[in-house]
Amino acid sequence: MSASILGLWNYWAVIVLMMTGLYIVTARDNLVKKVMGLNIFQVSVIMFYVSMAKVRGGTAPILVEGEETVLYSNPLPHVLMLTAIVVGVATTALALALVVRIQEAYGTVEEDELVRIDDDDG
Template sequence: MNSPALEQAAGLYNYWIVIVLMMTGFYIVLARRNLIKAVIGLNIFQTSVFLLYVTMGKVRGGTAPIIPPEVAEAQAKAMHETGHSEHGTHALGTVSEEIVGAHAAHADLPGADIIYSNPLPSVLMLTAIVVGIATTALALALVVRIREDYGTIEEDRILEIDRADGLPDDDDEDQWIDADTHSLAGSSPDTPTDSESVN
């Protein structure tokens, strides 16, 4: 059995899953020509990035970084008594080892052996999720606006319309503008017959 390779696979599979999800989102963005589908693809990509960060914050044997209140109380009291001199001696300590190490002298304290996962990636991703929903809302508003102007949300069709729009027209542009202003003056706001056909 090729054990180093197997060990590596067991240690890295979470990154690989995240990459598979990320690439699926990327594929949707690249291959699909529907604008809403593209936004969905971006969402999937984004969620996979959250997973990537969160998966890096996990510590083996750890638990969520929420300190049981009675433990916090006991440790704060002990810290107050001994001062904070222990911090400096653990320059290379980890989240888990620090909790264990810094309080080795107080091993009898409740909760001294609890290992906490890293809270920092969680915090960064909380911010990212909220920013993500804001950008998604903005993208969807743009999609609605594009649909108003083009009557479609298929990218191929939009490009077609744009190309045709650039070509010279047998109808004079001014004539259309006149027609627009005419209909604008003629139709009262409470009978928007044309807008019904677009929406």
């Protein structure tokens, strides 16, 4: 039983990483820090998919010519995660642009201060 549960340790390590990212996003007030947490979260999700694609004893999905019996890891999650990485950078760039705008408009990027300024205005 214990041996069968240990086969999942890789997923659990990824989940711990993911939760560190989620903690940064929820607990930290600085908006740039939140974007960093979001980055960590995103890399962990990608790692989770790539872990699912791994086949024990397999090799990278680059075909070996003339060999029929090579075992390859699953290429499909890799393709999807390539797209996810690149789209993730686009969202990071947009998020950081918004943070810079907030700094220009409010003079701060700390969430608690932003809430206070908004409350004073309203």
